[in-house]
Amino acid sequence: MSLSLIQGRRGLLVGGMLFAAGLVLPYVVYPVFAINLVCFALAAVSFDLLLGFTGLLSFGQAMFWGGAGYVATILIKGGTGSFVVAVLGAVAYALVLALAVGFVAVRRSGIYFAMITLAIAEIQYFLAFQLADLTGGENGIQIVSRGTLFGLSLEDDKVYYYLVLVVAVLSVAFAVRVVSSPFGAVLAAMRENEVRARSVGYRTESFRLAAFVMSGALAGLAGSLFAIGNRLAGLDGVDWHTSGAIVMMTILGGIGTIFGPIVGAALFESLDYFVSKTPIGDKTNIVMGTVFAIVILVARRGIVGEILHRFFAPRKRLVEDEDQPDRLIVDPEPSV
Amino acid sequence: MKGSLLRQVAGRRGILEWFDEFEIHFSVTHEGERVKLFRLSTAGAVIVAVLSSLGAPQGGNAQSGPIHIAVITDMSGIYSAIAGRGAVEATKMAVEDFGGSVLGRQIVVDAIDHRNNGPEAATKAREAFDNGAELAMDETNSAVALAVDAVAKEKHKLEIVTGGATSALTGASCSKYTYHYAYDTYALAASTGRNIARQPNGKTWYGIVPNYAFGTQMLADFTAAIKPEGASFIHADMVPVANADFSSYLLAAKNSGAQVLGVLNAGADTVNTMKQAKQFGLDKSMKIAVGLLFLSDVDALPDVFAGSRITTSWYWNEDAAARAWADRFTKRLGGGLRPTSIQAADYSATWQWLQAVKAVGSVDADKVVAYLDGRQFNDFYAHAAEWRARDHRVTHEMYVVDVLPKEQIKEPHAWFKIVQVMPPSRAFRPESQSVCVKTW
Amino acid sequence: MIDASPFMLAQASFGWDYILTQLFNGLVRGGFYALLALGLSIIFGMLRIVNFAHGTMYMLGAFVAYYGAQLIHLPFFAALIVAPVAVGAFGLLVETTLLRRLYDVDPLYNLLLTFALVLVIEDLMRLLAGPLGSPYETPAVLSGATNLGFTLYPTYQLFVIVVCIAVCAIVYLIIERTALGARIRAATEKPELTRAFGINTRRLISGVFAFGVALAAFAGVLNAPSTNVSPTMGDAIIINTFAIVVIGGMGSILGSIVTGFALGIIATIGAVYYPPISNTLIFIVMVLVILFRPAGLFGTAERTT
Structure with missing residues (x-):
């Protein structure tokens, strides 16, 4: 738990730095790529809200991301062309879906939870594939316009980028607020010791469900912004590889650090995007997989987590782990 | 001026390349400012440069710099053998044969890997158009072709699809800025279907059809194609997505007594179907028509x-001109592989586009489209071809071929035996049936 | 677009022989599910990790058979032995060099590590063998069809059914009836207690992992003549297998076998009556099982991870 990163002056500093980077981003990289990057960063934050603070690893985040993307594009294409309606509709869809899926999935935790969310996400994938009249099947949905926001045209990539940035900043602020609230404290307590949390009267399943729904809604928000930004929705969005990518971004950046996943998403997307343009572009997955494996093996705190740990840890002390008396470790491993 | 400032402040080659990848554009030319920046740290210089470029147009080299052709293809996935590197090289060959420049501007071919991902293809296409690409090519993968179609429409740049199969490109999604060049699902179905249905033992069909958009479209097109010849599907199984076990359908097909097995799926599904069909011995009792298949498969x-019968838009050994080009292609790529129809189409389309640009004296898509619409041509790839104005379908001859067994081929890769040449009027959807709503 | 429904309804009346044939098809599909779920379950029972790379090992098995045939004319029946041994050895390497480092931390990290392995191995195989399929023929002695009285059925598919049932039975007997099996069972069902007895040696863990992935490789070879041998062939089947072990109860040997065969039959018959449901049926069953029996059909109690 690295709440120290996201709270107080340090939180403001790190958040401010990321925000400043976000402000200049579309002038440094191609604006549409910048849009994609911020959307994935938000998706990673949504995932961290779940994994970092409840210990639940969802391997089905793409169902909210991609599902909301479909809803958003369908609403723009067939509806009023209003950006707000499309995004709200998409988030509502993700929220209801998360509620239904969560109702089933939070009955189990750990590895089971990962496998169950993965499997349920596949249901939506196959539905999207076969309900071609609604989703365009394997061809996807293309829209000609991003819609309008209270009369403002969003077709300019930079205008749309800054809109996405504002939404993302507000969402991240919301996430920070959630994890620093009493609700977040209960989540943390549950993650550390579920039995104890239960014994003091918390209905742990309800708390987990609430976290899952929040995470799903945020992922849906990110996915709808992504789909509208790219003016398309397709099977790539609901594919399990997208869920895997979101997991990788978060762990790359640092579980439970909120800001870490933003850095992780930026790194992942940049690596992915720019490696794919180089002569070793056909080896992208080898590069990504290897980097990810190394992080898991030697740097489980993630990039931001490791930096924090190395340079900002309050005071290094040797902690004797009660369960493993034969091992002396510096700080407990971040338990997932 | 792209990157020129950094060349001074960063200096190191590795960093430079890295920044080039990030597509930084500078409009800083002021000598005094340049000296001033020199004194700043690298990081500071980047920030100042970035801020000073606020408001500078991205890719402001539309009128003078090189003309880019973006070959948006699958460089490593399942379509990389059909198109991939070969598609890029074929396009480069066309550019080199054309002289390497047009309207006094150099032509640059950019290979863009779409990795079979719609949003990625759209983003990269957008970036390519913004950075001087005047033509997007290939797009082997229907979802990618449709995604780029939308971008081309938005940017008013030209897209010539040689790889994507969906006839929606000239149907519901037709656009002024997209031509569909090589083949489509309709042409495959019409040619193969009509050819087999004409024969006395080609009247009753059994379909194995994937239950998604491609499959239902294929079935509809095949059904329409064989009907005039008095043939029909006695049954079609709508096989679920990602199904790997076709034995129940194949068994039913065998018991149905149908004369023709229509394998209307694609990719790994087709391989699974064919493998299991051979286990049931279906290849001996029925004629097998495969909807979508390429030389590389x-x-x-x-x-x-x-033993299966398919349709292709071109075959490397179809005549002397095709063979001459194929020999050059094979020599250039090495490894002995022969070009696929899509790779040949990439060359042909690039050449035709360059001719058009030269003729109208402009790369402007509207002017090029005005020139191309209705124009007829012939080259080593496209015979009796026309840029159809009605829906931007490029029509030409198609070839119904039999796939020969190993023992019967006369030289490596000579897998096909042409059994019928389909004239364009019969291969492609007639204008009268077009569902394209022409808005231009 | 055409309405596909008339085609689906055309099958509305089925004779008993047709259903019986579909039952055989279900057994073929279920046999592969059972082999994969069995391996996954044994590994989970012993190591407490979910091997995301199980489908990848299945794919590697098929490729060992393919390269064996190409390079040294390795016959199919030899490949059935060689490929599991080779992939098992590879599994041993993975366990000792990678997975072992993560036994002391949350098991989810090993899930993620095996996920990374999927990305790397699949891409390496794609570079090596190409993204398209590689040819693998049905062995001559098993090609053709056999008359079952009610239908002509491919001989090879019959062979698959027999072999799958036999292998599952043998593995079950080893685990239930031998001393080695008793240790594995003990470690699976009461891991803490077994560890306390000092039985749970590293060698047993490594051996079980190697054996589990060898089963996956065996399934890969067995399916090579019927399916497209390609680097992504394990992708679809692994998620189905995950669902099956959740339904059966993670770590339950009998549960994996029975659920594997049962779901194979259910999914096949379900596809006959209502094809669109075919892909999702297994997942829907999984949801129902979680709702009414969270520990799985054969699972004994909720095990926290």
Whole structure:
């Protein structure tokens, strides 16, 4: 738990730095790529809200991301062309879906939870594939316009980028607020010791469900912004590889650090995007997989987590782990 | 001026390349400012440069710099053998044969890997158009082709699809800025279907059809194609997505007494179907029509596809001109592989586009479209061809071929035997049936 | 677009022989599910990790058979032995060099590590063998069809059914009836207690992992003549297998076998009556099982991870 990163002056500093980077981003990289990057960063934050603070690893985040993307594009294409309606509709869809899926999935935790969310996400994938009249099947949905926001045209990539940035900043602020609230404290307590949390009267399943729904809604928000930004929705969005990518971004950046996943998403997307343009572009997955494996093996705190740990840890002390008396470790491993 | 400032402040080659990748554009030319920046740290210089470029147009080299052709293709995935590197090289060959420049501007071919991902293809296409690409090519993968179609429409740049199969490109999604060049699902179905249905033992069909958009479209097109010849599907199984076990459908097909087995799926599904069909001995009792198949598929699995009948838009050994080009292509790529129809189409389309640009004296898509619409041409790839103005379908001859077994081929990769040449009027959807709503 | 429904309804009346044939098809599909779920379950029972790379090992098995045939004319029946041994050895390497480092931390990290392995191995295989399929023929002695009285059925598919049932039975007997099996069972069902007895040696863990992935490789070879041998062939089947072990109860040997065969039959018959449901049926069953029996059909109690 690295709440120290996201709270107080340090939180403001790190958040401010990321925000400043976000402000200049579309002038440094191609604006549409910048849009994609911020959307994935938000998706990673949504995932961290779940994994970092409840210990639940969802391997089905793409169902909210991609599902909301479909809803958003369908609403723009067939509806009023209003950006707000499309995004709200998409988030509502993700929220209801998360509620239904969560109702089933939070009955189990750990590895089971990962496998169950993965499997349920596949249901939506196959539905999207076969309900071609609604989703365009394997061809996807293309829209000609991003819609309008209270009369403002969003077709300019930079205008749309800054809109996405504002939404993302507000969402991240919301996430920070959630994890620093009493609700977040209960989540943390549950993650550390579920039995104890239960014994003091918390209905742990309800708390987990609430976290899952929040995470799903945020992922849906990110996915709808992504789909509208790219003016398309397709099977790539609901594919399990997208869920895997979101997991990788978060762990790359640092579980439970909120800001870490933003850095992780930026790194992942940049690596992915720019490696794919180089002569070793056909080896992208080898590069990504290897980097990810190394992080898991030697740097489980993630990039931001490791930096924090190395340079900002309050005071290094040797902690004797009660369960493993034969091992002396510096700080407990971040338990997932 | 792209990157020129950094060349001074960063200096190191590795960093430079890295920044080039990030597509930084500078409009800083002021000598005094340049000296001033020199004194700043690298990081500071980047920030100042970035801020000073606020408001500078991205890719402001539309009128003078090189003309880019973006070959948006699958460089490593399942379509990389059909198009991939070969598609890029074929396009480069066309550019080199044309002289390497047009309207006094150099022509640059950019290979863009779409990795079979719609949003990625759209983003990269957008970036390419913004950075001087005047033509997007290939797009092997229907979802990618449709995604780029939308971008081309938005940017008013030209897209010539040689790889994507969906006839929606000239149907519901037709656009002024998209031509569909090589083949489509309708042409495949019309040619193969009509050819087989004409024969006395080609009247009753059994379909194995994937239950998604491609499959239902294929079935509809095949059904329409064989009907005039008095043939029909006695049954079609709508096989679920990602199904790997076709034995129940194949068994039913065998018991149905149908004369023709229509394998209307694609990719790995087709391989699974064909493998299991051979286990049931169906290849001996029925004629097998495969909806979508390329030379490279047969290269990979010759025994699996031997004996099936398909349609291709071009075959490297179809005549002397095709063969001459194929020899050059094979020599250029090395490894002995022969070009697929899509790779040949990439060359042909690039050449035709360059001719048009030269003729109108502009790369402007509207002017090029005005020139191309209705124009007829012939080259080593496209015979009796026309840029159809009605829906931007490029029509030409199609070839119904049999896939020969290993023992019967006369030289490596000579898998096909042409059994019928389909004239364009019969191969492609007639204008009268077009569902394209022409808005231009 | 055409309405596909008339085609689906055309099958509305089925004779008993047709259903019986579909039952055989279900057994073929279920046999592969059972082999994969069995391996996954044994590994989970012993190591407490979910091997995301199980489908990848299945794919590697098929490729060992393919390269064996290409390079040294390795016959199919030899490949059935060689490929599991080779992939098992590879599994041993993975366990000792990678997975072992993560036994002391949350098991989810090993899930993620095996996920990374999927990305790397699949891409390496794609570079090596190409993204398209590689040819693998049905062995001559098993090609053709056999008359079952009610239908002509491919001989090879019959062979698959027999072999799958036999292998599952043998593995079950080893685990239930031998001393080695008793240790594995003990470690699976009461891991803490077994560890306390000092039985749970590293060698047993490594051996079980190697054996589990060898089963996956065996399934890969067995399916090579019927399916497209390609680097992504394990992708679809692994998620189905995950669902099956959740339904059966993670770590339950009998549960994996029975659920594997049962779901194979259910999914096949379900596809006959209502094809669109075919892909999702297994997942829907999984949801129902979680709702009414969270520990799985054969699972004994909720095990926290």
